[in-house]
Every structure is written in structure tokens, then in C-alpha cells.
Amino acid sequence: MTARDATGTPVGLTVSAFASLSLDPPLILICLNRDVHDLAVFHAGPFAVNILSEGQQALSRRFAGPREARFLELEVEAARNGCPILPESLAVIECRMESVVAGGDHDIIIGAVTSLRCHPEGRPLIYYAGGYNRLADAPPTAR
Structure with missing residues (x-):
């Protein structure tokens, strides 16, 4: 997740809780611990949101x-909204902040998607059960 602070300095962090929230309107959510330095x-x-390969x-x-x-x-290059894009990201989801909801010791940040770009080749980086893993190949579907 990347942004720029009030002085234009790039800020970013790795997040482990990210999900699609809505397709209409397109919304995503990210959960950040309230102790995160650049939370504001x-x-x-x-x-x-930079989806890594x-x-x-x-x-x-x-x-x-x-x-x-x-x-x-x-x-880094600049996204349309001015945020840094990490090199070779598999996908980049640009958002404006829609709302923040308290959730225990985390804040749930809801972002309205303003732009999306994806690279058709590559597989996402997966962090699960305390380590990096590979996305398994899906079995062919019956037609």
C-alpha cells in the first residue's frame, strides 16, 4: 500500500489484510493496526494498492x-492519483479514501477504486500461515 504524505514524501507498507468489498460501486478494504506510523x-x-507478483x-x-x-x-512511477507505484507490480489499484471503520485494534480503511491496471502475465505473491506460498493451479473446469 503506498501514498504520499502532506509534504509529498512517499510512504508505504506491506499489508496482510486486503479484500474486495463491492463491485458496484467498486470498493476495497484494508485493515491496518492503529500503531502503524503513517496511519493518518x-x-x-x-x-x-500494489499487488506484488x-x-x-x-x-x-x-x-x-x-x-x-x-x-x-x-x-517508482507515479499513479494517476500521484501515489507511488512499486516496480513490476502485478496489479495497481488506485483509490480515494471512502471511510474508516474501527475494528478492534485495527482500522478498516475502505477505498473507492478510481483506476485499475493489471498485467495479464504473472501470479500474485501469497502470504499465508506465516510464510510466502504459491497459488496452486486450478484444475480444469468441466464445460
């Missing part, structure tokens, strides 16, 4: 690590 930036919006484990770990190293020597 994501409350204000806009933001971008299965070969980008190092980038995922980087954005889960120290804040000052996340964008260090990383070439």
Missing part, C-alpha cells in the same frame, strides 16, 4: 521492515 496518511487518501518476496519484506529503507534507491 492512509486515512486522508488517496492511496494505491510471486517473485517479489524481497520487496514485500522490505516494505514490512524499517520505514526509512522502504523507498531507498527504489525507482
